[in-house]
Amino acid sequence: xxxxxxxxxxxxxxxxxxxxxxxxxAIFLQIINGLDKGAAYALIxxxxxxxxxxxxxxxxxxxxxxxxxxxxxxSTQALLTMSMKIRDTSITxxxxxxxxxxxxxxxGDTGKAIIDYAVPISLLLVIPVMLxxxxxxxxxxxxxxxxxxxxxxxxxxxxxxxxxxEIIKANFGANPIPVPxxxxxxGSAQIGSWLGMSDAIVYPWWRLIYFLFSLLVIGAVFAFLQxxxxxxxxxxxxxxxxxxxxxxxxxxxxxxxxxGLGAVVAGLAGAMYTPIxxxxxxxxxxxxxxxxxxxxxxxxxSLGGAVIAGFLLGILQSFASMNQVNSIIPGIxxxxxxxxAILIILVRPRGLMGRExxxxx
Amino acid sequence: xxxxxxxxxxxxxxxxxxAILTMPIWMAPIGANYPDLLQRFAIYGIFxxxxxxxFGLTGYLSFGHAAFLGVGSYTAxxxxxxxxxxxxxALLFSVLFTGLLAAVIGFVSLRRSGIYxxxxxxxxxxxxxxxxxxxLTPITNGETGLQLRNYDVxxxxxxxxxxxxxxxxxxxxxxxxxxxxxxxxxxxxxxxLCFWISLRIFRSPFGITLRGIKSNQKRMGYTGxxxxxxxxxxxxxxxxxxxxxxxxxxxTDPLAGAERMEWTASGEVVLMTILGGLGTLSxxxxxxxxxxxxxxxxxxxxxxxxxxxxxxxxxxxxxxxAYVVSPFVGNGWQLTLxxxxxxxxxxxxxGLVSGFKRIFTKLKPIAKGVAKKEGADTGExxx
Numbered sequence: 193x194x195x196x197x198x199x200x201x202x203x204x205x206x207x208x209x210x211x212x213x214x215x216x217x218a219i220f221l222q223i224i225n226g227l228d229k230g231a232a233y234a235l236i237x238x239x240x241x242x243x244x245x246x247x248x249x250x251x252x253x254x255x256x257x258x259x260x261x262x263x264x265x266x267s268t269q270a271l272l273t274m275s276m277k278i279r280d281t282s283i284t285x286x287x288x289x290x291x292x293x294x295x296x297x298x299x300g301d302t303g304k305a306i307i308d309y310a311v312p313i314s315l316l317l318v319i320p321v322m323l324x325x326x327x328x329x330x331x332x333x334x335x336x337x338x339x340x341x342x343x344x345x346x347x348x349x350x351x352x353x354x355x356x357x358e359i360i361k362a363n364f365g366a367n368p369i370p371v372p373x374x375x376x377x378x379g380s381a382q383i384g385s386w387l388g389m390s391d392a393i394v395y396p397w398w399r400l401i402y403f404l405f406s407l408l409v410i411g412a413v414f415a416f417l418q419x420x421x422x423x424x425x426x427x428x429x430x431x432x433x434x435x436x437x438x439x440x441x442x443x444x445x446x447x448x449x450x451x452g453l454g455a456v457v458a459g460l461a462g463a464m465y466t467p468i469x470x471x472x473x474x475x476x477x478x479x480x481x482x483x484x485x486x487x488x489x490x491x492x493x494s495l496g497g498a499v500i501a502g503f504l505l506g507i508l509q510s511f512a513s514m515n516q517v518n519s520i521i522p523g524i525x526x527x528x529x530x531x532x533a534i535l536i537i538l539v540r541p542r543g544l545m546g547r548e549x550x551x552x553x
Numbered sequence: 554x555x556x557x558x559x560x561x562x563x564x565x566x567x568x569x570x571x572a573i574l575t576m577p578i579w580m581a582p583i584g585a586n587y588p589d590l591l592q593r594f595a596i597y598g599i600f601x602x603x604x605x606x607x608f609g610l611t612g613y614l615s616f617g618h619a620a621f622l623g624v625g626s627y628t629a630x631x632x633x634x635x636x637x638x639x640x641x642x643a644l645l646f647s648v649l650f651t652g653l654l655a656a657v658i659g660f661v662s663l664r665r666s667g668i669y670x671x672x673x674x675x676x677x678x679x680x681x682x683x684x685x686x687x688x689l690t691p692i693t694n695g696e697t698g699l700q701l702r703n704y705d706v707x708x709x710x711x712x713x714x715x716x717x718x719x720x721x722x723x724x725x726x727x728x729x730x731x732x733x734x735x736x737x738x739x740x741x742x743x744x745x746l747c748f749w750i751s752l753r754i755f756r757s758p759f760g761i762t763l764r765g766i767k768s769n770q771k772r773m774g775y776t777g778x779x780x781x782x783x784x785x786x787x788x789x790x791x792x793x794x795x796x797x798x799x800x801x802x803x804x805t806d807p808l809a810g811a812e813r814m815e816w817t818a819s820g821e822v823v824l825m826t827i828l829g830g831l832g833t834l835s836x837x838x839x840x841x842x843x844x845x846x847x848x849x850x851x852x853x854x855x856x857x858x859x860x861x862x863x864x865x866x867x868x869x870x871x872x873x874x875a876y877v878v879s880p881f882v883g884n885g886w887q888l889t890l891x892x893x894x895x896x897x898x899x900x901x902x903x904g905l906v907s908g909f910k911r912i913f914t915k916l917k918p919i920a921k922g923v924a925k926k927e928g929a930d931t932g933e934x935x936x
Contacts, residue, residue: 526686534677541669
């Protein structure tokens, strides 16, 4: 059911009803159309791969982290718009009250602007909250599962995902909660006319921002791993954990922090995605399955592969949902990603960029 | 359990059969003795026993088993629509068709093992779920679900002149209507049959080979076993079990929807198997009963009912208790389920069955000690 909500939401958010022939404009439109979804896949898959590459744990609760990030934003919004009842002076013939957020009462227009920017502001909260959740999860539960078989890890994290999901459902209800983007970026960008293409190509600002934001986060993660000493140790640990341990480095502690980092990345991805898809408790599960597919296509344990595969599959999905393609092979948009994944696993099990022998038994 | 003799197996089967058939009696005190729920116990028991044959014996974790359940249901309903309201052809077609499907899916996905196998089966199941909702709507009737209609052809029924005059006829076994307790007893008999087959597989050389694959597939290869056909065979059998369960679901309630194929449904059967005891004979059945019981009983407890339950407590405490417990029942029963799941995997990886065994082995010496002491006492008295 929830998968459906996702789909129908995309419809309401779909760009324009623009169906030209199969020309450059149409192809370009499909590419940018797939970018924001691809960005979400890439970010979740990046975190999954980080955790898998370092700790060797297949984390089925990673989608739940994405969802928790989104709900941190929802909570921030709720916090900022806490309201008091104020006498409505515009109505004079009886006593009428209206709800006015405290921030607006205290600071007037500044308060209003703060509320408007709830989503970007929430990021300040998302980072520490998700870091904390990630660290707690790793220290509290996942740590005890390193020596168990992968099936146990999968099942434990799956159970954990159910628990997290149900906690959110109990507190926020089962319905999607709309979270608006700041008003200044509510409209669409005239990407077509910027690039000298058809004026009909427009792209919602927030999706563009999401795409750029994801590039920023991905860049930051890679910079962190490539340029800092900490990152160097982590990369060495991914290659040969025992050796790094023998050198007197507490690799376990570093990996715990990496898990926290993965949680933050997933949380940021979820928080920024709220204006695109109103979050509900089930959103994590829907993204999780696809993200696993992304990880497998990119190659288990390969960070670059996860990112590239995320964007590729996002774009591929948007191409498959074109009318021209759908009329040739009906229903292809529903299954294309899985089809690609099946092909990849069968033909090239290490994925696009994976190392040979990872998890191949 | 592992190397039981023929008599021991027969006793196991007998105990199981009696336990299942008397469920309406001994389930009464916990309020689960209505046929609708009992049917579901039996049906999901079949599903879990079949899943256990694959996951428990070979260690291959399939995350797409619900697809077979859904396909089985669709096949059965189509058989009701096209052929006859008799349930035998419906079940036969469900089993055969899912077996065929399992052969194809197994052929593809068993090329990989471990996490790749899990993701392959998950991908295939998600694909069929999405297709059932979109392109295959003429066959599956999409979101509404496949239902019986007045104008269904029912060729065989018409041949024998059993034309329904008004309304939709109910599913039957040569005239015995399959609803209520007759539906339960039929499912129970099928379940006992399935349990017996699973018992035979556990004891057979085939089953031992499968266990060998679980413990070390490479070594099995070195000893000259081509493991692939064995895996494919058990995958097909397991798929047929799921198809049979799906068919029975349609028998007791002739309506098939795609939500039966969603991957959370696949997760549920994994849960049942793990909760009861992976790789044990009776574990999956216990897991299925526990989970379906929770689902039905816990999810129906509302706030008012909670207050009634805690009515023995003083007033303030009563409300406090109800407040604490309320997130875990009613709509939140899945939270309980998830917690239970995590706790079981952490503390009791062998499931409930291993828990019982542990308690039993701990109690044994105590019981023996008591017996000895008693014996000594009587001995003294004798002299």
